[in-house]
Amino acid sequence: MTHRVSELTIAESAWFKSSYSSGEGGECVEVAAHPATAVVVRDSKRPAEARLSFGSEAWADFLRMATGR
Incomplete structure (x- = not known):
């Protein structure tokens, strides 16, 4: 199922x-x-504006790359 982040x-x-x-x-x-x-991500200075959403696998891939693990 697809959801609009907004x-x-x-x-x-x-x-x-x-x-x-x-x-x-x-x-x-x-x-x-x-x-x-x-997982949903937003800019802390603009919380009402655009948000990004990620599936669990994509978020896990991002965390692995960001932490070098």
Whole structure:
């Protein structure tokens, strides 16, 4: 099933930033899990704007590449 990211309702409490992010409003992304898509990503400075969604396999591939594992 395909969902438009703009149609997904995700509670604000579901979003989180990396523990490496500072509280000074740096350039961060926020991530939330969603049962229909797997993972949704947004810009922390523009939370109401565009979001990207990834299936669980694509997200796992990204994490492997980003962490070098």
